[in-house]
Amino acid sequence: xxxxEATNTSTLPIVIYxxxxxxxxxxxxxxxxxxxxxxxxxxxxxxxxxxxEALSRLEADGIVTSRPHRGYAVVEFEPAQIxxxxxxxxxxxxELARRAIRRxxxxxxxxxxQTVHELSTAPDLTDLASLAKWHDLHTSFHQALLxxxxxxxxxxxWRHSYNLIELFTRAESRMTGNVRKPQEEHVRLAQxxxxxxxxxxxALTRRHSHHTRERLLTQVNQLxx
Numbered sequence: 113x114x115x116x117e118a119t120n121t122s123t124l125p126i127v128i129y130x131x132x133x134x135x136x137x138x139x140x141x142x143x144x145x146x147x148x149x150x151x152x153x154x155x156x157x158x159x160x161x162x163x164x165e166a167l168s169r170l171e172a173d174g175i176v177t178s179r180p181h182r183g184y185a186v187v188e189f190e191p192a193q194i195x196x197x198x199x200x201x202x203x204x205x206x207e208l209a210r211r212a213i214r215r216x217x218x219x220x221x222x223x224x225x226q227t228v229h230e231l232s233t234a235p236d237l238t239d240l241a242s243l244a245k246w247h248d249l250h251t252s253f254h255q256a257l258l259x260x261x262x263x264x265x266x267x268x269x270w271r272h273s274y275n276l277i278e279l280f281t282r283a284e285s286r287m288t289g290n291v292r293k294p295q296e297e298h299v300r301l302a303q304x305x306x307x308x309x310x311x312x313x314x315a316l317t318r319r320h321s322h323h324t325r326e327r328l329l330t331q332v333n334q335l336x337x
Contacts, residue, residue: 124162125165125166125169126166128156128158128162128163128165129165129166129169129170131156132152132166132170133170133173133175133275134244136170136175136176136186136279137175137244137247137275137279137282138243138244138247138282139240139282139286140240142186143186143187143188143189144187145185145186146184147183147184147185148183149163149164149167149183167184170184171184173272173275173276174273174275174276175275175279187276187279189280189328189332191329191332191333191336194280194325194328194329194332195325195329197276197277197280198277198280198321198325201273201277201321202317202318202321204266204269204270204273205254205258205270205317205318206317206318207266208258208261208263208266208270209257209258209261209313209317210310210314211261211262211266212257212258212259212260212261212305213260213308213310213314214310215261216260216305217260220256220259220260220305221306224253224305224306225302225306227249227252227256228298228301228302230249231246231249231250233246234246234291234292234295235291237285237291240286243282243285244282246285246291247278247285250281250294250298251274253298257301257302257305257317258270281324281328283328284324284327284328284331287328288331290327293323294320297319300316301313301316301317301320304316
């Protein structure tokens with residue numbers, strides 16, 4: 113992260129939140145790493161108050177945790193938590209997928225195909241910025257698949273959980289270096305969406321989540337041995 117330029121005090125906590133969120137999701141801070149408010153404030157050239165507000169919001173997102181008398185830290189990668197988060201992802205995305213494919217338009221199909229085409233350019237796995245850009249497109253792809261559901265409350269629940277889902281998903285890509293397999297699944301998802309094949313689309317949505325979870329759990333379990 114770089115120091116912040118002059119920013120309106122009312123928006124400062126939001127800017128710091130977005131900076132920290134990006135740094136955590138993209139691996140600049142590691143699982144379990146302590147986030148020292150004074151160090152972050154000094155680095156960004158701000159007071160501790162907006163940093164504390166930003167960290168509190170990140171805790172609500174689930175990607176940092178507050179430790180008594182020790183401040184905040186990035187969440188640890190615990191197998192039980194990974195299982196639960198991906199179960200939640202599967203539950204929400206399966207229902208949203210079923211609703212989205214029934215309500216999709218030609219414009220929605222075009223948006224999905226445009227995004228999956230952009231994802232076909234593989235990132236440089238040695239460059240965190242390149243991988244982060246690919247994952248931003250990955251998020252846009254899943255948004256394009258699910259937003260046609262026109263189910264605002266379901267979508268809000270999905271978006272609220274997505275930071276934690278993204279933390280695990282992006283970590284899986286960094287740990288395994290595997291973006292080819294997910295992209296093959298993205299293409300099949302786009303095809304089923306375009307064809308209006310509801311059962312296939314929902315089943316592919318479930319499998320896509322399941323496969324990411326299993327790859328990540330394999331890596332985490334190996335590290336914990």
